[in-house]
Amino acid sequence: MPSVTRGPRRDVARSLLLLGAMLAALVAVRWSLTGSLSEPLAPPVPTVPDAVQEPSQRLAELRGGLLYLGGRRPLVADLGSGALAPLPPGQDRPTRVLRHGRFVLLTADDRVSVLSPFSRDGWDRPRPLGQAGVVLPSSRPDRAWLVDDQQARPPESTYLLQEVGLDDGRRRRTLTLPYDARPVAVVAGGVLTRDPAAGVQLRDLRSGRVRQQLGTGLTFLDAHGGLVAYLATDGLHLRDLGSRRDRVVAPPAGGSGWFAPGTLPADTACCLQSAAFAPDGRSLATFVRLAGPSSPGIALVDVERGESRLLPGSAGASPVGCLPCLGWSPGGWLFFFAASPQPAAVAAWRPGRARAAVLDLDLGLGGLSGAVPSGLAAADGATRPTG
Numbered sequence: 001m002p003s004v005t006r007g008p009r010r011d012v013a014r015s016l017l018l019l020g021a022m023l024a025a026l027v028a029v030r031w032s033l034t035g036s037l038s039e040p041l042a043p044p045v046p047t048v049p050d051a052v053q054e055p056s057q058r059l060a061e062l063r064g065g066l067l068y069l070g071g072r073r074p075l076v077a078d079l080g081s082g083a084l085a086p087l088p089p090g091q092d093r094p095t096r097v098l099r100h101g102r103f104v105l106l107t108a109d110d111r112v113s114v115l116s117p118f119s120r121d122g123w124d125r126p127r128p129l130g131q132a133g134v135v136l137p138s139s140r141p142d143r144a145w146l147v148d149d150q151q152a153r154p155p156e157s158t159y160l161l162q163e164v165g166l167d168d169g170r171r172r173r174t175l176t177l178p179y180d181a182r183p184v185a186v187v188a189g190g191v192l193t194r195d196p197a198a199g200v201q202l203r204d205l206r207s208g209r210v211r212q213q214l215g216t217g218l219t220f221l222d223a224h225g226g227l228v229a230y231l232a233t234d235g236l237h238l239r240d241l242g243s244r245r246d247r248v249v250a251p252p253a254g255g256s257g258w259f260a261p262g263t264l265p266a267d268t269a270c271c272l273q274s275a276a277f278a279p280d281g282r283s284l285a286t287f288v289r290l291a292g293p294s295s296p297g298i299a300l301v302d303v304e305r306g307e308s309r310l311l312p313g314s315a316g317a318s319p320v321g322c323l324p325c326l327g328w329s330p331g332g333w334l335f336f337f338a339a340s341p342q343p344a345a346v347a348a349w350r351p352g353r354a355r356a357a358v359l360d361l362d363l364g365l366g367g368l369s370g371a372v373p374s375g376l377a378a379a380d381g382a383t384r385p386t387g
Contacts (some may be wrong), residue, residue, distance in 0.1 A: 066380070101303060338356070
């Protein structure tokens, strides 16, 4: 009888000893991995002061505004209600979106269409403009340049540029450029082109002749009027094409250097929009590498002073996989793809606000889009598709 009661007690004692050994082993493993008994086994998510910490929200100031999102399944978001509506998708290629003045331009499958302003008859459907692989804003807000490399005869006239009216679709001007003069922007006084050596030139809009050499090994960022922003080995340049004044802007405090995008496919290399001048031309938003773990972020360059500062709330912003990755609305709001646990998130900021905030928009794979957006353009409620 005594042997019967002693057996279970021994089993319990052995179990307790085994459990204690297991706990001791876990403590030893934790100590070896973290150097502390209180640290978690998995590394914590880094906390960056400039990272977006605010909860998702709809900003009352954005009510009535629209955000167009490109990609395999393009759509438009109502920034007041968060409602989404589909846009006509491309068959073979993702749709690119571009705002110019009051208009929104859609490019897919080498065809360009335009969404017209509000009229008494209601919101217009996208209207075809013509064949083009790329569309460039004109110096006039009611016109755009269609760039086609299929209709011209290489190599003397590889690129065919046609300026069209966005209200009526009429052809205004035509220009051809050779194979080594890929157009990247139309500016006051000419067209900026890039050669195979990454050299950037200013050419005449009538003759196509070179009027000014900006340099070689450059990364074009954006242009506003006669002001051009580009990256060179010595930093970010602001060049006035009229006076030829050239200034180099240092990265902001807290940044480790300007973000230079890598090599891109030939069909997108001319129009990478990783930086954008504000509508009034007083500031430039561009990507910068941060000193912290959530890199990169967005820097705001004061054009008049030639100085830059980090945008609070922009840490972890996405500068790749989107075209464009950031952009301004006509009213002066800056939008960009933000760091978020969701597959896609968009943040907004306007001068005068302390920091950028993530918008409450369901843009993930489970939403209406069915695919992560790959570009954005904001339009202050000036245009709206009917689906």
